[in-house]
Amino acid sequence: MGHLGALDEDEHAIITTVAEFVDKQVKPVVQRLEHGNVYPEALIEQMKELGIYGLAVPEEYGGVAVSMQCYVLVTEELARGWMSLAGAMGGHTVVVKLISTFGTQDQKDAWLPRLATGEVRATMALTEPQGGSDLQALRTTAREVDGEYRVSGAKTWISNARRAGLTALLCKTDPAARPASRGMSVLLVEPGDGMTVSRDLPKLGYKGVESCEVTFDDYRAPLSSVLGGEPGRGFGQMMKGLETGRLQVAARALGVGRAAYEDALAYAQTRESFGKPIWKHQSVGNLLADMATSLEAARQLTLYAAREFDAGRRVDMEAGMAKLFASEAAMKIALDAVRVHGGYGYSTEYDVERYFRDAPLMIVGEGTNEIQRNVIVSQLVSRAQKG
Ligand SMILES: Cc1cc2nc3c(=O)[nH]c(=O)nc-3n(C[C@H](O)[C@H](O)[C@H](O)COP(=O)(O)OP(=O)(O)OC[C@H]3O[C@@H](n4cnc5c(N)ncnc54)[C@H](O)[C@@H]3O)c2cc1C
Incomplete structure (x- = not known):
C-alpha cells in the first residue's frame, strides 16, 4: 500500500483496520448479501463500532475528522469489499460536511454527535x-x-x-x-x-x-x-458538499476497480491455457498492465484532489476530474476483468460480474460524467480568464 505514505500513523492505522474488516468480515458474506439483496445490518453495526460514521465529524462533536486523503482511502477499502457499504456512507458524509461547514451552532449540537456514532444516518x-x-x-x-x-x-x-x-x-x-x-x-x-x-x-x-x-x-x-x-444559500452549499460527494464516488470507483484488477491478477496466475498461465499470453498480460496503470492514475488523481481539498482550496474541477476518470477507469477495468476470467467472468459465483454491475453507478451518481465535463470546462475557462 505505497499510496499511504502521506498519512500520519493514526490515519495509517485506520485504513489498516478497515482493510482487515473488509478481508475478514465483508468478503466472506458479500455474495450472500448481494444475491439476496439483503441490507447489511450487521456490517453497518460493525462500521459504527469502528468509528467509520464519524470520520468526517470534528472531534469536539465526538468524531475523529480525518483528512480527505485518509477518507478517500477508507472508502476505497470499503468499496473493494462491497461497493454498497461505501455507498451507504456517501450521502451521510456529505451531510456531515454540510452541517459542520455551514450549520448553525444549534444544528451542529443537535446533529453532529449522533451522526458521528451512526445513531443517526443521513x-x-x-x-x-x-x-x-x-x-x-x-x-x-x-x-x-x-x-x-x-x-x-x-x-x-x-x-x-x-x-x-x-x-x-x-x-x-x-x-x-x-x-x-x-x-x-x-x-x-x-x-x-x-x-x-x-x-x-x-x-x-x-x-x-x-x-x-x-x-x-x-x-x-x-x-x-x-x-x-x-x-x-442552499445551491452554493450543496455544490460545496458535492465536492466531498464526488471525491467519495471517485474513491468508490477506485475500490471497485482495485477489486476487479486484483481478482484478475490472481486468476491469470492460476488459470492455464496452451500449457502456461494465461497472464503469459501477451493479450492477457497487456490487459493486466493497462488495468494497473489506469487504476494507479485514477488513485493519484483522486489523492491530488483530496490533498487540494485538505489545503482548503476549491476543488469542484479537481473532484470532477477524479470522479470522471476513476469511474470510467473502473468500468473498463471491470469489463476487462470479465474478459480475463473467460466464461467464469459471467458467472454469479464469482465477484467480477458484480464489479461490472456496480461500476456504472459511479459514472451516473453524484452528477453524471457529462455534467462533470461541463463543470471541468467551465472552471478551465474561468481560471484561464483570471490568469
Ligand atoms: C443507485 C443510485 C443512487 C442515487 N442516489 C441518489 C441520492 O442519494 N440522492 C440524490 O439526490 N440522487 C441520487 N441519485 C440520482 C443521480 O444523482 C442522478 O441519477 C443523476 O444526477 C442524473 O440525473 P437523472 O437521472 O435525472 O438524469 P438526467 O438529468 O435526466 O440526464 C439524462 C442524460 O442526459 C445527460 N445530460 C443532462 N443534462 C446535460 C447537460 N447539460 N450536458 C450534457 N449532458 C447532459 C446526462 O449526463 C445523462 O446522460 C442516485 C442515482 C442512482 C442510479
Whole structure:
C-alpha cells in the first residue's frame, strides 16, 4: 500500500483496520448479501463500532475528522469489499460536511454527535423524477406559512432513504427567484407526517442498500431547519458538499476497480491455457498492465484532489476530474476483468460480474460524467480568464 505514505500513523492505522474488516468480515458474506439483496445490518453495526460514521465529524462533536486523503482511502477499502457499504456512507458524509461547514451552532449540537456514532444516518435528496442534472429546475418547494415551512414535491433515487434519520433536502424556498439558485435552500428534515418513502427502485447493482422515491405532501418543517439559518444559500452549499460527494464516488470507483484488477491478477496466475498461465499470453498480460496503470492514475488523481481539498482550496474541477476518470477507469477495468476470467467472468459465483454491475453507478451518481465535463470546462475557462 505505497499510496499511504502521506498519512500520519493514526490515519495509517485506520485504513489498516478497515482493510482487515473488509478481508475478514465483508468478503466472506458479500455474495450472500448481494444475491439476496439483503441490507447489511450487521456490517453497518460493525462500521459504527469502528468509528467509520464519524470520520468526517470534528472531534469536539465526538468524531475523529480525518483528512480527505485518509477518507478517500477508507472508502476505497470499503468499496473493494462491497461497493454498497461505501455507498451507504456517501450521502451521510456529505451531510456531515454540510452541517459542520455551514450549520448553525444549534444544528451542529443537535446533529453532529449522533451522526458521528451512526445513531443517526443521513442522506441527501436532490434528484427529482423529471431530472437530476438540472438542479435549478427542481420543483420541490418549501413555502413559509404561519412561521413554519410547508414542503411539497417528489424526490427520487434517494439512497438510504428508509433508514435515514436525517435528510438534507434541496428545495426552493423562493420559487420566483432569478437566477433560480438564489431561491434554493437545504432543509434538514426528519421523518414525519407528510414525508413518505413510497417505493424502492429496482437496480442493476448497488444491491442491499435501498434507493427510493420520497414524496413530501404538506410536510411541516421549522424555519430553523434551514441549513445555516438563512434561506437562499442552499445551491452554493450543496455544490460545496458535492465536492466531498464526488471525491467519495471517485474513491468508490477506485475500490471497485482495485477489486476487479486484483481478482484478475490472481486468476491469470492460476488459470492455464496452451500449457502456461494465461497472464503469459501477451493479450492477457497487456490487459493486466493497462488495468494497473489506469487504476494507479485514477488513485493519484483522486489523492491530488483530496490533498487540494485538505489545503482548503476549491476543488469542484479537481473532484470532477477524479470522479470522471476513476469511474470510467473502473468500468473498463471491470469489463476487462470479465474478459480475463473467460466464461467464469459471467458467472454469479464469482465477484467480477458484480464489479461490472456496480461500476456504472459511479459514472451516473453524484452528477453524471457529462455534467462533470461541463463543470471541468467551465472552471478551465474561468481560471484561464483570471490568469
Ligand atoms: C443507485 C443510485 C443512487 C442515487 N442516489 C441518489 C441520492 O442519494 N440522492 C440524490 O439526490 N440522487 C441520487 N441519485 C440520482 C443521480 O444523482 C442522478 O441519477 C443523476 O444526477 C442524473 O440525473 P437523472 O437521472 O435525472 O438524469 P438526467 O438529468 O435526466 O440526464 C439524462 C442524460 O442526459 C445527460 N445530460 C443532462 N443534462 C446535460 C447537460 N447539460 N450536458 C450534457 N449532458 C447532459 C446526462 O449526463 C445523462 O446522460 C442516485 C442515482 C442512482 C442510479
